[in-house]
Amino acid sequence: MPEILVLYYSRGGSVARLARQLARGIGEVQGMSARLRSVPPVAAVTQTSAPPVPEDGAPYVEPNDLVECIGLAIGSPTRFGNMAAPMKYFIDSLGAEWASGTLVDKPAAVFTSTATQHGGQEATLLSMQVPLLHHGCVIVGIPYTEPLLSTTRTGGTPYGASHVAGGEDDPQPSEEEAALARALGRRLARVAQRLALAS
Template sequence: MADHNRYILVLYYSHQGATRRLAQQVARGVEQAGVEARLRTVPKVSSVCESTETDIPDEGDVYASYDDLRGCSGLLLGSPTRFGNMAAPMKYFFDGSAALWANGALIGKPAGVFTSSASLHGGQESTLLTMMLPLLHHGMVVAGLPYSEAELTQTTSGGTPYGASHVAGQNGRDVDDNELALATALGKRIAELSLKLQA
């Protein structure tokens, strides 16, 4: 049963749906540890200044607010790879979090990252590592996946010690069993760390 006095924010951006699928699995891992998972996404950004998104997306999870970030007990951050870095919508969201940084709102909270790419060597590890940078600036306790997770040595697609990942391929391959297991393990690990750190 989930502890509703605390929640892990599973914050993601997904363009084709693969990162959203990972986010859902990460959330399952959080809830297996007895903590509520709060799934949130961020809107697209546009190079056309007049282009805006509605306040509530037509489908999927609702957009994150900085209050969601402020109140979380931990964070799992997901984005597809974009030239070895997180996607612009997620970067834009974090670029607006300076007030939380100034107030130290995220200091000491655990965090983990996850990603998806179209190709095996499409920048997954650099994306995961660069996603950690704003979290470190916020003073979060960043954790990856230990090699005690057997799937790390069995996977031939996604999955790294830096965080969960998925290789979608050019045809949008579904998340495989190893990738699902690692996403679950990451969610569970961050939830368990949040319980220990707040004990």
Template structure:
């Protein structure tokens, strides 16, 4: 079984929902299974501590989740055209995996949610690709053979799945965005199986 790690940070729930859709796409592929994981918030207060286990949703990721996966889908909301700090903080702690080449040759895909159509979707997706490329991962995007990619008036890029949440974060994930999340998960799982 190819274990695909769907690792994300979500503040208002849109990226969490996208992660679940990506996982659904992974699970559509025979021989693949999805493992949903998240990362905790980062605090500027030195004494702040949070629970070791989140109150709800996916468990927190551990380095072993990354090391053991056959592929990785990485998701984050956009923060000024970049991935959110909690996800970056987690990735900054993966040096031990880099030193032993634990992720070299594994496929990876990225997804994001932004407040506006031009809120930095592509730059956020590219920012998430950078540490994955340093780890030697193989980036999987969305081809234009996915019909929604060419017709969507909401989110969707060849770099990865995306969602336009609106300034208040209250826009639901569109049907085209849902299909592209599922397609991304499916493509990642198929690629992982071909590479294994």
């Protein structure tokens, strides 16, 4: 069964829960499934290495995951209007995949979480799209035909799915955030199917 890679870094659990909502949306498209993967943390001390398998959550991503997927979604918490270092570190390691065109013509979407409503969600989503464009991906967002995009009082943007964790750092997406993440997953899966059939 064709798979969409849902790749994320999550520290407090918000992005991981959003990733699962995207995966649910992908699974709602007949004949499609999601492959959840995470990126390992990075340390300021470069001699410190991450364990080969995470203690909990999705397994760490491997290069073959990028080869085998027909589309991908990447998610990261917002760090000062940009993706977190572990996701950036992983993307920076994809020189061979860029040179070989591994991701060319594959649809891609992005998602994030912030502590506050104006914590840089849209800047983060846009910054994650830039390297995907360099890899030749077809960027997929959330269109305004999704009614919740116009009424949400929490997260959700046309650039990708998002979550506002708030001052209490609540990792659970609101109903609107979860619905918009699933909608993004469905759209990504449908676009991936169409592109796969066309090639």
